[in-house]
Amino acid sequence: MANASEPGGGGGEAAALGLKLATLSLLLCVSLAGNVLFALLIVRERSLHRAPYYLLLDLCLADGLRALACLPAVMLAARRAAAAAGTPPGALGCKLLAFLAALFCFHAAFLLLGVGVTRYLAIAHHRFYAERLAGWPCAAMLVCAAWALALAAAFPPVLDGGGGEDEDAPCALEQRPDGAPGALGFLLLLAVVVGATHLVYLRLLFFIHDRRKMRPARLVPAVSHDWTFHGPGATGQAAANWTAGFGRGPTPPALVGIRPAGPGRGARRLLVLEEFKTEKRLCKMFYAITLLFLLLWGPYVVASYLRVLVRPGAVPQAYLTASVWLTFAQAGINPVVCFLFNRELRDCFRAQFPCCQSPQTTQATLPCDLKGIGL
Numbered sequence: 001m002a003n004a005s006e007p008g009g010g011g012g013e014a015a016a017l018g019l020k021l022a023t024l025s026l027l028l029c030v031s032l033a034g035n036v037l038f039a040l041l042i043v044r045e046r047s048l049h050r051a052p053y054y055l056l057l058d059l060c061l062a063d064g065l066r067a068l069a070c071l072p073a074v075m076l077a078a079r080r081a082a083a084a085a086g087t088p089p090g091a092l093g094c095k096l097l098a099f100l101a102a103l104f105c106f107h108a109a110f111l112l113l114g115v116g117v118t119r120y121l122a123i124a125h126h127r128f129y130a131e132r133l134a135g136w137p138c139a140a141m142l143v144c145a146a147w148a149l150a151l152a153a154a155f156p157p158v159l160d161g162g163g164g165e166d167e168d169a170p171c172a173l174e175q176r177p178d179g180a181p182g183a184l185g186f187l188l189l190l191a192v193v194v195g196a197t198h199l200v201y202l203r204l205l206f207f208i209h210d211r212r213k214m215r216p217a218r219l220v221p222a223v224s225h226d227w228t229f230h231g232p233g234a235t236g237q238a239a240a241n242w243t244a245g246f247g248r249g250p251t252p253p254a255l256v257g258i259r260p261a262g263p264g265r266g267a268r269r270l271l272v273l274e275e276f277k278t279e280k281r282l283c284k285m286f287y288a289i290t291l292l293f294l295l296l297w298g299p300y301v302v303a304s305y306l307r308v309l310v311r312p313g314a315v316p317q318a319y320l321t322a323s324v325w326l327t328f329a330q331a332g333i334n335p336v337v338c339f340l341f342n343r344e345l346r347d348c349f350r351a352q353f354p355c356c357q358s359p360q361t362t363q364a365t366l367p368c369d370l371k372g373i374g375l
Helices: 009-044 051-083 091-124 126-133 136-160 181-211 237-243 273-309 317-341 343-352 359-364
Strands: none
Touching: 009 051, 009 317, 009 343, 051 091, 051 136, 051 273, 051 317, 091 126, 091 136, 091 181, 091 273, 181 273, 273 317, 273 343, 317 343
8 A cells, every 4th residue: 555655656566466366367267167168078978988087087176176276365365465454364274275285286296197107008008907997996096096195295285384475375385494304305205206107108108119110021921721810920810800709610729728709798809090099199188288287387396496405585586476377377277288189079079069169060070979989
């Protein structure tokens, strides 16, 4: 209020406050609208009732809850700081908001690590993944484990947390300014989890690259007496057909002792080309989410390291504010990344919400239920 009497001071501060509140409101609306729309799409579309999308649904719901819990508190803190009036938030309120911020941050980190492991198993060990990990029980166990680990990891910043003078601090991962061991352990754990997630995707990249190497063709004729090709020159297609239940005649010599899959046994097919492309698209989408998590949370983690290891005033206030706001943007960017990197989601979105497309696109788009997985 004192600055309002100064010439030009009140107008500049009012404009800055209005811009900040408008930006926070935009982030809040985008996060809530995108995450709620994505959740409705997964719930309504039966073809998306699979383990990867269940995990993505939990991630988007957590981002929406984080935006709903943290961004209004930051807006109120900004208004209180600009008006220089009102009661400041108490220590309990600051610790509660810091706990929620740390909880949602660690939940996303642990869940992305579990998603990376499941993506590697879906590509490298597809039969094991299809038989053991493709259903909703595995997704539910992974979600519960991520929340439990995040709950265990979020308590140290709250118990050791201290209040900050910045109006953006209520939703930041607050640390003690004296370099407490709990704060350093918190940052190290977050860095280890994010680093391990990227190592899993790097191992998956090497696995795919090794399987794409060109090898010279060896034209060795296959052996066949009754249309059951075997031997060095066999491609394995006849054996695969016989194992899948499509073979006729006696058992091939190479498959003696292996029971063929009958029509009622519900055997899983091998990882064919279209399924492999679908799994690769899911891997690209989840890695884009993981990479954005690193890029948006990385500046704040670096600033926290400097504040803990060097001194609290070692980080410029402008850099600290920008890094905190980048973490706010992470709460609403995941649905955008999902729709950009996943064609199946776009097709299902057009089928479920035909009002969002032109009549020409509506006539040319098939229902998502009839298109199949990855088509």
